[in-house]
């Protein structure tokens with residue numbers, strides 16, 4: 001069982017999605033999100049019609065970094081994320097010759113999180129950095145052109161917090177593709193702003209209730 005499947009089996013009631021600020025979240029009945037609560041519902045690969053990667057070809061790694069990407073192309077409202085993921089898997093394998101989708105988690109327009117490559121396997125990239133050790137998150141859309149919506153930003157925090165807790169990744173190692181490569185603008189200026197400002201690091205630290213984290 002991979003991590004995504006395990007998480008996907010967590011009953012939704014135990015893994016509430018709550019996009020309210022934490023102080024509100026704690027006050028709102030029915031929203032049980034507490035500091036240290038980092039379970040995220042992840043749609044498993046089988047649910048979108050993907051097939052498992054060839055384990056014999058996989059490069060195994062241990063997670064030490066969390067790295068944010070964007071799709072880099074427009075994701076039109078109404079696009080079926082399942083079809084997008086199936087196309088991405090086919091392109092990754094047949095055109096690029098990669099093991100699988102290059103990213104471990106994909107966040108759609110509604111802020112849902114989909115499983116991509118098995119987190120146990122290192123990702124792939126068109127640029128020069130070595131993605132080994134990096135947990136790779138992709139947000140759909142081109143953030144050179146559009147702004148991320150709040151559901152997407154919240155989902156990025158959710159997934160980063162889940163990964164930071166599970167793999168004991170320090171918040172200082174939360175970054176984005178362009179922080180590791182001079183050859184890309186990924187994750188796009190409008191999403192990178194949140195990386196650069198420390199928004200994600202602060203939200204993740206608050207979620208994990210780390211000592212010294214800003215009061216939410």
Ligand SMILES: [Zn+2]
Pocket residue numbers: 068069070177184186187
């Ligand atoms: Zn990227």
